[in-house]
Amino acid sequence: MIQPRDNALVVLSGGQDSTTSLYWAIERFGRASVSSITFDYGQKHRIELECARNVAAAAGVANVCLPIDTFAALGGDALTDAAVAVSDEADEETELPVTFVPGRNLIFITFAAAFAYRRDARHLVTGVAQTDYSGYPDCREATMAALQEAITLGMDREFMIHTPLMHRTKKETVELAVQLGALEAMALTHTCYNGCRPPCGECQACRLRAGGFAEAGVRDPLLDIR
Numbered sequence: 364m365i366q367p368r369d370n371a372l373v374v375l376s377g378g379q380d381s382t383t384s385l386y387w388a389i390e391r392f393g394r395a396s397v398s399s400i401t402f403d404y405g406q407k408h409r410i411e412l413e414c415a416r417n418v419a420a421a422a423g424v425a426n427v428c429l430p431i432d433t434f435a436a437l438g439g440d441a442l443t444d445a446a447v448a449v450s451d452e453a454d455e456e457t458e459l460p461v462t463f464v465p466g467r468n469l470i471f472i473t474f475a476a477a478f479a480y481r482r483d484a485r486h487l488v489t490g491v492a493q494t495d496y497s498g499y500p501d502c503r504e505a506t507m508a509a510l511q512e513a514i515t516l517g518m519d520r521e522f523m524i525h526t527p528l529m530h531r532t533k534k535e536t537v538e539l540a541v542q543l544g545a546l547e548a549m550a551l552t553h554t555c556y557n558g559c560r561p562p563c564g565e566c567q568a569c570r571l572r573a574g575g576f577a578e579a580g581v582r583d584p585l586l587d588i589r
């Protein structure tokens with residue numbers, strides 16, 4: 364098995380968590396060893412792509428955006444299907460939120476690994492977390508451990524998936540961002556399920572984010588943009 368170099372690739376969505384994870388990676392691996400990848404998966408809120416670009420530029424790392432246009436064709440989730448509205452309602456059968464895009468993180472990280480393979484990077488960094496969140500099964504530690512094994516076997520390269528936020532609450536994620544000097548970059552991020560910047564403040568994503576900042580006693584710089 365070939366041992367790739369210690370370069371790191373961060374899956375950057377332009378949101379609070381992936382932005383914090385990007386700054387974590389810069390501290391851990393050094394800026395020169397870090398780059399970022401963003402997926403255009405047909406998300407209704409195109410502003411995410413612009414936010415990811417802006418965050419990467421502010422952090423001083425490269426950002427590549429790759430297209431995956433299959434999720435919107437599958438339909439049925441509130442993030443890519445124009446016919447499904449964002450709401451707090453869960454799917455009756457699965458009890459998962461309507462914002463769950465089945466397979467999204469599995470596919471993102473598999474594509475990130477394929478990209479990293481070509482660029483001699485072995486560390487993949489993602490902002491997924493199993494604490495405090497919506498219960499997406501593809502954000503869980505067991506999923507990531509199994510995926511790490513699958514991509515390592517499937518590409519015959521020793522990949523490591525890093526999940527710095529896995530066991531942190533939203534409050535602890537805010538505290539980590541402060542500690543890493545990532546707070547200013549939070550003004551460039553996007554979290555709202557309704558696609559609003561400044562945020563709507565009403566949707567589940569906005570409420571989770573606001574709760575984390577409030578508990579940490581930190582003012583969210585995103586609230587001060589115009």
Ligand code: ZN
Pocket residue numbers: 554555556557558559562563564565566567568569
């Ligand atoms: Zn919102």
